[in-house]
Amino acid sequence: MTIDERYDVAVVGAGAAGLAAASECARAGVATLLLDEQPSPGGQIYRSITTTPLADRRVLGSDYWYGEALVREFERAGAAYAPRSTVWAVTPEGGGFEAGVSSDGAARLVAVKRVILATGALERPFPIPGWTLPGVMMAGAAQILLKSSGLLPRGRIVLAGSGPLLYLLAAQLVRTDTRIERLLDTTPPARWRVAARHAFAFAVSPYLAKGLGLLREARRAARIVEHVEHLEALGDRRLSRVRYMAKGRSEEIIADLLLLHQGVVPNINLASAIGCAQRWDASQLAFIPVVDEWGASSVPGVSIAGDGAGIAGARAAEARGRLAGLHAACALGRLDPAERDRRARTSRSELARQARGRAFIDTLYRPAEPLRLPQGDTIVCRCEEITARQILDTVKLGCIGPNQMKSFLRCGMGPCQGRFCGLTVTELIAKARGVPPAEVGYYRLRFPVKPVTLGEIAALPQTEASVQAVARLAKSED
Amino acid sequence: MFARRPEAGPSNVAVTIDGQPSMARAGDSVAAAMLAAGLLACRTTPVSGAERGPFCMMGVCFDCLVTIDGNPNRQACLVAVRAGMRIERQSGPAAIPVEGEPSA
Numbered sequence: 001m002t003i004d005e006r007y008d009v010a011v012v013g014a015g016a017a018g019l020a021a022a023s024e025c026a027r028a029g030v031a032t033l034l035l036d037e038q039p040s041p042g043g044q045i046y047r048s049i050t051t052t053p054l055a056d057r058r059v060l061g062s063d064y065w066y067g068e069a070l071v072r073e074f075e076r077a078g079a080a081y082a083p084r085s086t087v088w089a090v091t092p093e094g095g096g097f098e099a100g101v102s103s104d105g106a107a108r109l110v111a112v113k114r115v116i117l118a119t120g121a122l123e124r125p126f127p128i129p130g131w132t133l134p135g136v137m138m139a140g141a142a143q144i145l146l147k148s149s150g151l152l153p154r155g156r157i158v159l160a161g162s163g164p165l166l167y168l169l170a171a172q173l174v175r176t177d178t179r180i181e182r183l184l185d186t187t188p189p190a191r192w193r194v195a196a197r198h199a200f201a202f203a204v205s206p207y208l209a210k211g212l213g214l215l216r217e218a219r220r221a222a223r224i225v226e227h228v229e230h231l232e233a234l235g236d237r238r239l240s241r242v243r244y245m246a247k248g249r250s251e252e253i254i255a256d257l258l259l260l261h262q263g264v265v266p267n268i269n270l271a272s273a274i275g276c277a278q279r280w281d282a283s284q285l286a287f288i289p290v291v292d293e294w295g296a297s298s299v300p301g302v303s304i305a306g307d308g309a310g311i312a313g314a315r316a317a318e319a320r321g322r323l324a325g326l327h328a329a330c331a332l333g334r335l336d337p338a339e340r341d342r343r344a345r346t347s348r349s350e351l352a353r354q355a356r357g358r359a360f361i362d363t364l365y366r367p368a369e370p371l372r373l374p375q376g377d378t379i380v381c382r383c384e385e386i387t388a389r390q391i392l393d394t395v396k397l398g399c400i401g402p403n404q405m406k407s408f409l410r411c412g413m414g415p416c417q418g419r420f421c422g423l424t425v426t427e428l429i430a431k432a433r434g435v436p437p438a439e440v441g442y443y444r445l446r447f448p449v450k451p452v453t454l455g456e457i458a459a460l461p462q463t464e465a466s467v468q469a470v471a472r473l474a475k476s477e478d
Numbered sequence: 479m480f481a482r483r484p485e486a487g488p489s490n491v492a493v494t495i496d497g498q499p500s501m502a503r504a505g506d507s508v509a510a511a512m513l514a515a516g517l518l519a520c521r522t523t524p525v526s527g528a529e530r531g532p533f534c535m536m537g538v539c540f541d542c543l544v545t546i547d548g549n550p551n552r553q554a555c556l557v558a559v560r561a562g563m564r565i566e567r568q569s570g571p572a573a574i575p576v577e578g579e580p581s582a
Contacts, residue, residue: 037537037556038537038556051505053483053487054483054486055485056485084556086537122534132530134518134529134530134531135479135518135531137531137532137533138533138534140534141532141536144536144555145510145513145535148506148510149503149506149510150483150485150503151482151486152482153480154479154480154481155479237519238518382541384525385523385525385526415540415543416538416539416540419539420534420538
């Protein structure tokens, strides 16, 4: 794969939204580059769709295999594709943007007129005691191992948490005859009553039948414990036991692997570093970039599509990707507004269909506070090993937000750049101060949003301007 | 802890993990190959020395950092295995390789 020096549009992320956005752009005659970290297209939902060794289509299910058509469409559309490529910066340059990209250990700068961010979602932090022990993984990790390498967990497997993906994984494991020791469901009991007011929309949504089917499958093979309120991973150097509390009773079981999940949240680091405005969403309990009906962010020329602009699922992500692609093609003069609107019609109705029932899911699976807000010595920041107590101590010292706090503790300053602690930190500080999370805010994120070596940056081609700048500096020191 | 589905085909890519020969499946990430080889942990942390292993498998958490062919701090879940690849678990902070000096 070779990457040219300039394109009209760079799309970041080759999941549902990114593939659809890049296809729409390329079909309209826009010079499009799709950049993605993974070796093959599909994002996480359609992970390894072109390479998976799982030939038996029942294992991953028809929702997964739907992604094949999306990749085929992308391949026909004629966009350039750069796999194994990490975008670590997007900065304004000459009326457009310059994207800093690393592929296979070599960095380069690519000039583009517009950017579409399709960075997707990541699993919500699940900060329980012991969550850093080897043997504790996110449920999504197990699913990725299954999709990409045909690897199945073996031994005493415990699934814990809430949300559709946990039950999807359980069903997929059941289909491969994998025994699940226990499924610890942390959905709070009162949540069904609150969610009930959205029940009608849910009943007529695509989610209901799917949800019931997964539940039925999971029940066949796993002992499900409901109303789990407290969860701990125990072990010395490795996970060996899981302790939980349900309905006032505490129990401890032997475990080889604990797979955690309590929903997904938008991956906003790149959008945030670019300066796209965001807002706190009280129902999704996450910061979400502010976008218009085409996915355009507050920064002109930058659009955000898919779950990275708020969680709505894979089919909605595809629709939002198409809208962002059409909008970019129109802004570049490749489509007139009437044609853009005509092509957008199907995606708009698909988006409306997918939105039905979402409120029910968001309400029902809103993770319980004790599993979002840890206490005492539980690690919050995995990279710098900062505990809940240490963070709360800085609030007592007068820290009002994450950015002050991190200069005391380095919390959020490790290689993951707050992706697995940011929301926890915001909510912890908000609760301690008695103010809404919106007032506390999020980490201020800067480039590079992913680590890049100094060697790679030093090896970047020098522009005339940068050479002049250094030459002047050297002269003034003489 | 992880077992391969039979339909995944043969594991015929020869790599070394901490100097020991190991077979991976073509298309495996380094993290997947290590988990398939029964290794749940791939490094100790620079802060407390605690053991860590692959956690998210999608390039987000950076818990799966390992040394690959002498280059430290590579995300094992994002790098595909290659025949002859030298994979090493990391202990604490990684030493930065100096150009012109042979890597360990």
